[in-house]
Amino acid sequence: MENLMAEIVRVTELSKHAGEEVIIQGWVYNRTDKGKLVFLLVRDGSGFAQCVAFKGDLDEKLFDQIMRLPQESSVIITGAVREDKRAPGIPGGFEVGIKDLKVVQSADADYPMALKDHGVDFALDNRHLWLRMQSQWAILRIRATVMAATREWLDNNGFIAMDTPILTPAAAEGTTTLFETEYFDEGKAYLAQTGQLYNEANIFSFGKVYCFGPTFRAEKSKTRRHLTEFWMLEPEMAFTDLDGLMEVEEQMITHIVQRVLRDRKPELVSLGRDLTKLENIKAPFPRISYDDAAKMLQEMYKKESDPEKKELLKFDWGIDFGAPHETAITQQFDKPVFVYGYPTAVKAFYMEPWPGRPEVCKSVDLLAPEGYGEICGGSERISDHDLLLKRIREQKLPEEAFKWYLELRKYGSVPHSGFGMGTERVTAWMCGIEHVREAIAFPRTIKRVYP
RNA sequence: UCCUCGCUAGCUCAAUGGCAGAGCGGGCGGCUGUUAACCGCUAGGUUCGAGGUUCAAGUCCUCGGCGAGGAGCCA
Numbered sequence: 001m002e003n004l005m006a007e008i009v010r011v012t013e014l015s016k017h018a019g020e021e022v023i024i025q026g027w028v029y030n031r032t033d034k035g036k037l038v039f040l041l042v043r044d045g046s047g048f049a050q051c052v053a054f055k056g057d058l059d060e061k062l063f064d065q066i067m068r069l070p071q072e073s074s075v076i077i078t079g080a081v082r083e084d085k086r087a088p089g090i091p092g093g094f095e096v097g098i099k100d101l102k103v104v105q106s107a108d109a110d111y112p113m114a115l116k117d118h119g120v121d122f123a124l125d126n127r128h129l130w131l132r133m134q135s136q137w138a139i140l141r142i143r144a145t146v147m148a149a150t151r152e153w154l155d156n157n158g159f160i161a162m163d164t165p166i167l168t169p170a171a172a173e174g175t176t177t178l179f180e181t182e183y184f185d186e187g188k189a190y191l192a193q194t195g196q197l198y199n200e201a202n203i204f205s206f207g208k209v210y211c212f213g214p215t216f217r218a219e220k221s222k223t224r225r226h227l228t229e230f231w232m233l234e235p236e237m238a239f240t241d242l243d244g245l246m247e248v249e250e251q252m253i254t255h256i257v258q259r260v261l262r263d264r265k266p267e268l269v270s271l272g273r274d275l276t277k278l279e280n281i282k283a284p285f286p287r288i289s290y291d292d293a294a295k296m297l298q299e300m301y302k303k304e305s306d307p308e309k310k311e312l313l314k315f316d317w318g319i320d321f322g323a324p325h326e327t328a329i330t331q332q333f334d335k336p337v338f339v340y341g342y343p344t345a346v347k348a349f350y351m352e353p354w355p356g357r358p359e360v361c362k363s364v365d366l367l368a369p370e371g372y373g374e375i376c377g378g379s380e381r382i383s384d385h386d387l388l389l390k391r392i393r394e395q396k397l398p399e400e401a402f403k404w405y406l407e408l409r410k411y412g413s414v415p416h417s418g419f420g421m422g423t424e425r426v427t428a429w430m431c432g433i434e435h436v437r438e439a440i441a442f443p444r445t446i447k448r449v450y451p
Numbered sequence: 452u453c454c455u456c457g458c459u460a461g462c463u464c465a466a467u468g469g470c471a472g473a474g475c476g477g478g479c480g481g482c483u484g485u486u487a488a489c490c491g492c493u494a495g496g497u498u499c500g501a502g503g504u505u506c507a508a509g510u511c512c513u514c515g516g517c518g519a520g521g522a523g524c525c526a
Contacts, residue, residue, distance in 0.1 A: 034489085035482035054483070071476085088486050114462050114476050115487045121518055122462070177524095194526095219524060220452075232526060312522095322522075365526095377526060422526030435520095447518070 006078055011047030014094040017081045024049065024077045024096060027132070028107075030115055033067050040069070040098075041089065042077065047266075048089040048134060051077050053098040066101055072111050072132070074104035090134070090266045127442055128451045138267035139438050142260055143427040147212070149259035150233055150421070153252045154210050159235060162202045162209040164195030166216075169401060177218035179228075191216035196418060197405055199236035200381060203416055204408060210235040220446055223323070224435040225373065225425060229444040236418035242352075242362040242380045245417040246338050249366055249376055250283035253336060253426075257281040260430050273432045277370060280334050287338040290360065291317075293329055300328050320346040321365075326373035333369055340364040349391040351379040352415075364419070372429040378419020385409035 009022040026044030033039070036055035041048055053066045069075070079096040087095035112122075113129045123130050130136055151161070167181075167189045183189035195211035202209040215232040235248065257278055260268070268275060288296075297315040304310040312324035320342070321329070330337060341354060344361045351361040366376035382388045388409055392402050427439035437443035442451065 030487075032485050032488055033482090034485055037483045037485075039485050039488090041486085050486085052484080056483090084484090086484060086486080109477060110461065111476085112461055116463070116475065118462065119457095119519095121458090124518095215526080217525070221524065223520065223522085223525095226525075230526070234526095320524085322524095324521095374526065420526055425526060436526095 009081075011042075011044045011049040011089070012091065013046075014049055014081050014096070015083075015091070018083050018094065019081065021078065021080050021099070022096065024051065024079075026075065026077075028069050028071055028073045028075060029132075029134070031069055031071065038063070038067050040066070040075075040077075042075065042096075043132070043134075043137070047091060049092075050087045050089050050095040051079060051098050052095055053101070057097070057099065062101065065103065066098070069103070070107045070109045070111065072107040074107075076102040076104060090138075090270055092266075124437070124443070124448060125450070131441060134270060136438065138264075138270050139427065139431050139433060140441060141267050142264045142430050143423065143439055145260050145264050146256055146427050146430060147231070147423060149256040150252065150423075151212065152259070153255040154235060157208075157248075157251075159208045159210050160202075160206045162199065162206065162211055163213060164192065164198040164202075164211040164234075166192045166213065168192045177220075179216050179218045193217055194232070194420065195234050196236065196420070199234060199418060200405070200416065201408055203236050203238040204412065207239075208235070208237045222446055224437075225323070225428075227424060227436055227440065227443055227445060230436070230440065231423040233421040233423065234418060236416065238414050238416045240380075240417045241415050242340060242364060242417060245378055245380065245419060246285075246287060246340070246364060247283075249338075249364075249378070249419060250285045250336075253285075253366070253376075254281060254283045256426065257430070268431070271431050271433070273430075277334075277432075278430065281336065285336045285338055285366070286333055287340060288329075290339055290341045290343065293321075293339050296332065297325055297328060318343050318345065323373060326367050327371045330367045330369050330371060330373065336366050336368050336375070338364050338366055347379070349395045349397065350381050350388065352382050353387075362417075366419075368425070368429045370429070370432070372425065374422075375425045375429065376419050376421045378417065380415060380417040383409060383413045383415050385413065 006021045006023045008025060009017055011024065024042060024044055026042045028040050029043045029048060030041040031038065038053040040051045042051050053063060055063050077096060077098055078100040079098045081094055081096055083093065084095050085093060087093055113126060113133065167183065169189065178190040178193060180188050180190055193215055199209050199211055210233060212233045213231065214229055216229055218228065237248065261275065261278055294315060294317050297313060301310060301313045301315060304313055313328060315325060329339065340363065341360045342363045344353060344359055347361050347363050351363050354360045354362060362380035364378055365374050367373055368375045382391065385406060389406060392399055424436040424439040428436050431439065433439065437445060
């Protein structure tokens with residue numbers, strides 16, 4: 001660098017260097033020239049900043065090179081930081097007057113991603129480049145904060161991080177489809193769809209634990225809220241009943257939302273997110289029983305005049321909620337809402353029955369507002385050995401595979417509860433985006449494993 | 452697995468059964484404050500594939516391919 005005094009600065013820190021000469025290392029996101037002026041919108045990973053080249057300040061050859069810089073060229077810029085309300089960017093309001101510019105690599109001119117909306121197919125085929133766009137950058141920064149805030153809350157509230165295996169010997173819940181792989185001489189192994197059963201073992205050593213890792217579902221689900229590989233958080237707690245579980249969920253979600261609002265406001269604003277919708281999100285969250293939710297849905301069914309919507313709202317006690325039902329319920333609230341006490345028949349075998357009402361169980365889903373639907377699903381687990389054994393036999397699950405799981409109920413069994421949270425669903429809700437596929441860097445869906 | 456929709460320039464999309472078009476992006480030129488700048492010029496096409504109907508098919512019919520989002524299932 002010509003100026004040995006200049007410091008390498010990240011775009012987020014520009015406002016702290018007003019009047020100083022700095023070095024920015026990044027990529028040309030957009031370029032527009034106006035005769036003797038060239039505006040470069042440069043991104044460096046931390047943000048987007050406008051850098052301005054004025055013909056009178058630079059030698060002719062360099063100015064000409066800057067004027068022709070292709071989109072996405074990598075550059076090292078030396079210049080003076082100045083405050084200017086006209087300067088676009090994230091965070092914006094400060095720009096760099098270019099004194100020198102080194103081209104690290106001049107990008108090929110055929111960069112395919114224009115700065116505008118793209119079709120889904122094209123965007124996903126070019127995910128490796130789509131990631132550079134401001135919207136995707138903002139979404140994935142928010143995702144990182146969702147994950148950091150999640151761990152932060154759990155770590156500060158007595159939970160221990162325990163990683164559970166991804167290669168597992170058998171179906172945990174029996175019903176859903178698993179990805180299969182060869183495992184040496186041991187036959188088949190399967191990619192985990194949950195760490196819950198292992199966490200139930202872990203709580204007897206550590207009390208409160210969580211796992212947070214990728215999880216795999218080979219279901220042929222094709223909707224805006226499904227991926228075949230997604231990141232799930234699963235806390236599990238000893239000596240905790242269903243009420244205790246709901247308290248943990250609402251405290252943790254509150255922390256996540258408030259932390260995103262505190263640390264990722266520029267990203268949220270750049271996505272056009274309505275911040276007032278998130279500022280509302282504070283514990284306690286409303287709690288309604290499945291029975292009451294069923295009544296609500298039947299009322300809504302009666303009132304609905306559009307025959308198409310009416311058909312979707314059709315509901316009888318005993319069935320699980322579909323996406324239209326969840327949407328209808330959440331539209332009644334401006335916060336996430338707990339629905340607890342689902343019919344035993346539609347839920348997993350390990351859920352504790354409701355005292356005196358064996359047809360319902362101590363399960364709870366947390367439904368996010370604005371139509372986002374289920375973000376967390378959990379339950380109090382069966383703690384009685386004989387009841388659990390009975391359920392395993394009723395469901396015709398391979399008893400041998402659950403030997404260790406049953407033993408947990410023989411040696412100091414306690415009431416315990418846990419839940420799973422879908423990271424991409426929470427992130428999509430924070431961002432106000434339509435589809436979970438944008439809430440992970442390289443989404444895996446039933447039709448896509450590339451790139 | 453079922454239902455619905457889509458596939459035209461690098462991208463986003465037009466085109467009553469009658470000459471294949473625009474904007475963006477690319478190239479060339481102009482402009483000292485642009486905000487996905489603007490203005491002028493320019494290059495760019497196996498209309499997803501295979502059959503068929505027709506004087507004539509991007510458009511209509513049949514079959515196939517690929518993708519999407521909704522159902523089911525779930526976080």
